[in-house]
Amino acid sequence: MKKYTLLLLALFGIVLSTQAQEDKYLWLEEVDGQKALEFVNAQNKTTIAELSAEKEYQNIYDKSLAIYNSDERIAYPSIRGNYVYNFWKDKDHVRGIWRRSTVDDYRKGNPNWETLLDIDKLSEEDDIKWVYKGSSGLYPNYNRFLIDLSKGGGDAVVVKEFDVTTKQFIENGFLIEESKGSASYIDENTLIVTSDFGEGTMTTSGYPRQVKLWKRGTSLNDAQLIYEGETSDVGAWGGVLLDGSETFTLISRALTTFSSENLVWMNNEIIKLDIPDDASLTGVLNNQLIVQLKSDWTVQTNTYNTGTLLSLNFRELLKGNKEIQVIIEPDEFSSISQVSTTKNKLLIGLLTNVISELHTYSFSKGTWSSEKVNAPDFGRISIVGTDDLSDQYFFDFQNFITPSTLYSADAGDNTFKAHKSLPAFFDASRYEVTQYKAKSKDGTMVPYFMVAAKDIKNDGTNPTLVYAYGGFEISSQPFYAATFGVSWLDKGGVFVLANIRGGGEYGPKWHQDGIKEKRQNVFDDLYAVSEDLITKKVTTPRHLGIMGGSNGGLLVGVAFTQRPDLYNAVVSQVPLLDMQRYNKLLAGASWMGEFGDPDIPEEWEYIKKYSPYHNLKKGMDYPEVYFGTSTLDDRVHPGHARKMVAKMNDMGYKTYYYENTEGGHAGSSTNEQSAKSGALTFSYLLMKLK
Known part of the structure; x- marks a missing residue:
């Protein structure tokens, strides 16, 4: 028996050793390792030398930096x-x-x-x-x-x-x-704190799992522990809910990527709010707790549908009672993009076919009433500043060719006026915006915006850049990006924003149709938009490029490995790429609700079908991909991009790679760094697609 056990252990050791040897680029995950940084420096040097020599590089850099540094910004x-x-x-x-x-x-x-x-x-x-x-x-x-x-x-x-x-x-x-963590004032001498309190106090996702109350003049080590989650949770955070002059101490225990227990610390005890774990809690107004549903919720004989925004009598909920009012139930083509409060009003941003609307809501005598704000149309409206002490607030409007304008508004009478506008950093009169829908593989109609010159010739020769994200219920909305204008549109490019599944453009279901085993829908949606542009003769694969960051970096990484025939340029920024190890790197474990758990065999079965790092093959006609990341990105590990580049280079593929030494997940810390990164990126795109 002992001999048999030793044999099993030896075989098990061989298996582990073989698995470890399968990835010969693991050394690139050592963020500050000497060998890894030598690799980074060598790649950076080659990329910068080649792309900075492109004829448009300096022009793009200078114009971008002038925009970033402009005193006329809002x-x-x-x-x-x-x-x-x-x-x-x-x-x-x-x-x-x-x-x-x-x-x-x-x-x-x-x-x-x-x-x-x-x-x-x-x-x-x-x-x-x-x-x-x-x-x-x-x-x-x-x-x-x-x-x-x-x-x-x-x-x-x-x-x-x-x-x-x-x-x-x-x-x-x-x-x-x-x-990683958070801290907020409870009062002048008390904080609610989540942090790395020492061994065993962080989750496998790299976030705190303990919540403490810390009194001024005492050691943080002696702070009062009021809540502790599990190591397997995503994390736990503390904060304060304001309702007029009243404050409530809130604890959020993130169970998965999209589910959390919401708890209130009151009278030295924890009260769990009896609302769905996947619901989104957005605030309290006049004793009404504002909640958006991500799945159907049945309470007694009433069923409240996915996507509905509703309110509950907060003090009654703390007692275990549910008094529910429906605020708004979006239809299949709408979603709630933003919820905020002033002293007396609820502000709701609504997306209808990816176009913004703004509404104010009032609560009186047990019911909600609404009024639409007559804000500008066909663009993106963002609530950017509210006042706890009045009903005055600010919102921003922008679209692809309309410079951002900040409006000063009053929710009391729904009036507003322009406060300040960006100057026109490029001549937008030359361009027009159109919105189309492309049919995806399963028949789903996928919307997208196209920004192009008014006199565009549909002859298939237009350099075209498709930007997409497709994840985490984040909606891709119209935006005024002056740097895209001077760096791409003014250079003859067409810009496309694809509203693919995985985002939140059409509510929670649009997102849920693109997670885990349904992830291929997201990629198919991107291909559908790309092919629609080719069918319309806007462009051809020779002149078509794609760009995405973070989850979008994964998206475009999948795209060039699954459909190298469609694209001649790919920009993959701060990407996830090794989907077998993503949950073991930095915050990766917190995203398993989106992608699945690669350590579970049946979930790895669908993940491995698209993981870019694992689907690289020799002898393919891949485009020469541009990868960008940051050494100090402590959200998406730079090892993803590093390993992908090393593996592709060893297979004989040419790549472009730029790793900024700081900047975190944003990629840049200063305007100069942003201008340099943009100049490298657009020089690459112009070189490949014109």
Whole structure:
């Protein structure tokens, strides 16, 4: 028996050894490994040398940097108390300044900006490449803030307490060392904190699983543990829900990518909110908890349909009772894109056939009533700044050829007026926007936008770039991208935005039809749009390119391995590519609700059919792909792109590769870095597609 056991162990060891040897590029997952960085530097050097020599490179770089640094950009507002806060980068503030102006001055269009924190100066003093990641203020006076600072742009941050009156970090104030997590004020002397509290306190996804209350003047190690999730959870976070002057301490336990338990800490005990785990909780207004459903919900004899936005009497829900009101139930061609609140009103952004509408809702005598805001049409509306103390707010409108305009609005009477507009960074009068639908493999009609010159000739020779994302219920909406205008449209290119499944354009079902075993629908939708452009003779495969980032980077990685015949250029940015190991790298385990678990054989069966890293073959006519990533991306591991490039190069395929040494998942930390990355990317596209 002992001999048999030893034989089994030996065989098992051989199997493990063989599996480990299958991927000979694992060394590239060592982010700061000397050998790995030598590989990166060599690839960067070759790519930069070739693409920066392209005739349009310097022109694109110069124009892009001028746009990023323009003083005419809109300073978008974040309203906190009597002040508007804004973070700003330009040529004199490469890493940016955090500043404020009074609300009154800002609304009058004459903000008197007061610099609170200079990130360039702080970086120089600390000898750290700090990247500002946001702030959380002390309600209601907002005289103190918790500032999130990242070392190089990653998701992990250092949290430091800041006094806006003295414009200084508070000596012996709250300080949380670098970690993924969150912190919010409960009151002046108490924080609710999630962080890496030491061994065993993080999930397999790399996020905190413990929530603590931390009192000023005490050690974080001694903070009161009020909740602890499981190691297998995605993570646990704490925060504060505001309802007028009342505050509620909220805990969210993320069970999977798309399901969470919502709990309230009250009177030293946890109360679980009896709502579906996959529902999205968006706030409280006048004692109405606002919830959007991601699946049907039956309560007693009533069934509330997927996608419905409804409200529940919050105090009754805390007692275990459900008093439910339907706010809006979108139809099959609509979805809710945004929900926000002012002092008395609910603001709802609605997408209808991927075109934005804005509505205000009021709650009175147990019912909701609505009024549509007569905002501009055929574009994207975004609620960008609301006021807890009034019904005034700001929203932004833009589309592909209309520069962004910030509007100052009042939800009380539904009036609004233009506050500030971007200048026209390119001559949009030359272009027009059209919307089409393409039939996917299973018959589903997939919408897409096309931006092209008015005098376009449908002769199949137009350089055409298709941009898509297709995941996580994120909708791809029209946007004004001045850099795309000067870098692509003005160079003779056609731009296409594909609204493929996996996104949220048509609500939760549009997303759910593209996850896990249904993932191929997402890829087929992209091919359908691409083939429709070819059928319309807008372009041909010789002149057709695709671009996507993160999940979109995976999308285009699949596309060129499944359909190399369709594309001559592929830009894969901060991508997932090795779908056998994605759940073992950084935050990857948190996305198994989207892609599936490759460690479960039946789920690996459908994942392996599209995993780009595993579907590379020798002797194929692949396009020369451009991969971009960041060394400090602590969300999607740079090893995905590194390993893909190494494997393709060893197979004899030419690739282009650029890895920025900082920037995190965004890819860049400064305007100069963004301009360089864009110039390399568009130089590649013009070289391949013109």
